[in-house]
Amino acid sequence: MIIIKNGKILTMADKTYEKGDILIDGKIIKKIGEDITAPEDAKVIDAEGMWIIPGIVDPHCHIGMFEDGMSFEGSDGNEATDPVTPELRAIDAVNPDDNSFREAREHGVTTVVTGPGSANVIGGQFAALKTYGRRIEEMILKEPLAVKVAFGENPKRVYSGQNKAPSTRMATAAILRQALIKAQEYKAKLEKGKKDPDKMPERDLEMEILVKVLNKELPLKAHAHRADDILTALRIAKEFDVNITLDHCTEGHLIADYLLEENAKVIVGPLLSSREKIELKNLSFKAPAILSKAGVKVAMMTDHPVIPVQYLPVCASIAVREGMDEMEALKSITINAAEITGISDRVGSLEVGKDADIAIFTGNPLDIRSKTEYVFIDGNLVFKRQ
Structure with a gap:
């Protein structure tokens, strides 16, 4: 499992978390919310100060x-x-x-x-x-x-x-x-x-x-x-x-x-x-x-x-x-x-049960100065900025 923590989450499902977490289980999103307790074996990604949107x-x-x-x-x-x-x-x-x-x-x-x-x-x-x-x-x-x-x-x-x-x-x-x-x-x-x-x-x-x-x-x-x-x-x-x-x-x-x-x-x-x-x-x-x-x-x-x-x-x-x-x-x-x-x-949105396609930006995705920091497709980390 992977848990993304502390990011600003724009779910595109009429819900925004100013500081939220996303739990990924395999290819799908298992849980979205605040202060999610991560399983002991979960990989943790700290998205403090970052913006998280659907792929x-x-x-x-x-x-x-x-x-x-x-x-x-x-x-x-x-x-x-x-x-x-x-x-x-x-x-x-x-x-x-x-x-x-x-x-x-x-x-x-x-x-x-x-x-x-x-x-x-x-x-x-x-x-x-x-x-x-x-x-x-x-x-x-x-x-x-x-x-x-x-x-x-x-x-x-x-x-x-x-x-x-x-x-x-x-x-x-x-x-x-x-x-x-x-x-x-x-x-x-x-x-x-x-x-x-x-x-x-x-x-x-x-x-x-x-x-x-x-x-x-x-x-x-x-x-x-x-x-x-x-x-x-x-x-x-x-x-x-x-x-x-x-x-x-x-x-x-x-x-x-x-x-x-x-x-x-x-x-x-x-x-x-x-x-x-x-x-x-x-x-x-x-x-x-x-x-x-x-x-x-x-x-x-x-x-x-x-x-x-x-x-x-x-x-x-x-x-x-x-x-x-x-x-x-x-x-x-x-x-x-x-x-x-x-x-x-x-x-298209970050919701439980949907594909774990997630883009994490350093700031507002519509600010051309923002960069992608992490990108997930089907729960796989396919890009990480060096």
Whole structure:
């Protein structure tokens, strides 16, 4: 057992201990409170004067798929040869040896939601991974987690260059609809096949994963920057009665009232970047504050490698400078990120029974001068500052 003592604990579960303790038993949190009596054989870490938060969660990135310091050889995030590729799995492309995983955990990022890029209308399957492990099987928290879809400029640009659809937003929406209709038909055949084995269709990897979307076992993870693209994503999700998260959501703050009305799940970012595309003209660090003050639950992401994953707390810090409540900013990179991506049963807050993913900082995590002193993943000490 390990006991962390005397630190300021921000549980992200609406409870803060000015001077509290956390008891870790194996991979999980066994107890949180004040003046916990440590078992005789427990390793003691004195966190006097330090801040303790849940391991940080990046809800949308491409870590391990666009490898640090590499070009084509390490670029495995976009299979830009077919606009519909739901069968692709992130875990078959992620390299656990990507240096970015080490940098992530050294800065307190313990969980990453990573997957395909946005070249395709349907890009493939995202996965939630811990940032420590020698092989992908040791890192998986949840897989598959979601199915990536993309609206706006990226699919248009990629496929108009190949003289094939989509070259317009109309075609992007139509291609997504057609794929979901095909999945509906495949689902109906499966139902018939259960009653009559002779009618069971041949296995189809594309359709199998989209049937999980139709069954609400997996959400769509929608790349959408512009307000009209965000609303198109919501429109299609409602048409097919599927779950969806709105990722990037760059102009979401311009339609915050609509997002609140739709009870939208919003993941904002990357914000610490340039306006390199037309659809980013309204990029603003004020967006998280506007959305959260409107009542929309907000998470923030890096889109790594667009912003290196270790700078997620920096993004949250700037959002506070631009008007976001400090606790809401911390939630946006912990519990909100976990809830929106469907992994809050294990990560995102410090609660009894959850994974012992813990980041201990020398001061306020949103003060860029603060450093990580200790980082735990699944109860293992994976980083200690020398």
